[in-house]
Amino acid sequence: xGIRLAAFSLVVAxxxxxxxxxxxxxxxxxxxxxxxxxxxxxxxxxSEAAAVTVGASWLGTGVPAVRIVMDTHSVDLxxxxxxxxxxxxxxxxxxxxxxxxxxxxxxHHREGTLAFGALDRASFDAARIIELEVRDVxxxxxILRWERPR
Numbered sequence: 160x161g162i163r164l165a166a167f168s169l170v171v172a173x174x175x176x177x178x179x180x181x182x183x184x185x186x187x188x189x190x191x192x193x194x195x196x197x198x199x200x201x202x203x204x205x206s207e208a209a210a211v212t213v214g215a216s217w218l219g220t221g222v223p224a225v226r227i228v229m230d231t232h233s234v235d236l237x238x239x240x241x242x243x244x245x246x247x248x249x250x251x252x253x254x255x256x257x258x259x260x261x262x263x264x265x266x267h268h269r270e271g272t273l274a275f276g277a278l279d280r281a282s283f284d285a286a287r288i289i290e291l292e293v294r295d296v297x298x299x300x301x302i303l304r305w306e307r308p309r
Contacts, residue, residue, distance in 0.1 A: 201289070201305045209297035210234060215273075217305070223247075223283040224274040225291060227262070234297055236269040244294045247275055249286035 203216040214228040227245075229236045242260035255277055262271020273291075275283075283289070289305045 201307075204291075204303035204305060206293070206301040206303060208301070211236075211297040213293055213296060213301055213303070215291055215303050217289075218272065221280060222258075222274050222276045223278050223280065224272050227269075227271055227273050227293075229269045229296065231267050231297075233267075235266055236296075237264045237266060239269075239296050241271070241273055241293065241296075244296060245273055245291065246294075247278070247289065247291045249278070249282060250288050254292070 201217045203214055205212060205214045210233045211229060211231045214230075215225045218224045218226055227241060229239070240260060241262070242257055245260070246254040246256050248254045255275055257273050258276035259274040260271060261274075262269055287307050287309065289307075291303045293301045293303070
């Protein structure tokens with residue numbers, strides 16, 4: 160068992176050195192996993208599919224904004240502009256395009272902020288269901304969904 164753990168640690172260290180991250184995307188079926196809460200009380204959502212992981216966690220800023228982390232070992236993520244490929248809706252209402260996407264180039268690992276300045280903060284805070292759709296990032300559509308208790 161100790162030898163296997165040591166071998167696994169060496170593999171992780173080699174991947175970290177090659178890619179600059181310890182995050183390993185798993186090419187599994189699409190899944191969304193709630194994680195620890197953010198400053199807004201909304202947990203992180205993740206979609207892992209088609210060798211790309213997309214994670215999102217809401218930021219506690221004046222404008223509704225979400226921190227996006229994309230991770231893969233097989234696709235160059237620099238060509239994906241979430242300013243045109245993402246959208247959000249509250250409680251099943253109309254889809255709203257982001258007002259800004261701020262993310263530096265990163266190759267296989269990309270992280271940035273997606274802001275929705277056209278949304279009223281009070282409406283965002285009152286929404287029970289928040290859906291973020293990310294289109295055409297290794298899948299036709301990924302929907303990350305947060306549901307607040309009644």
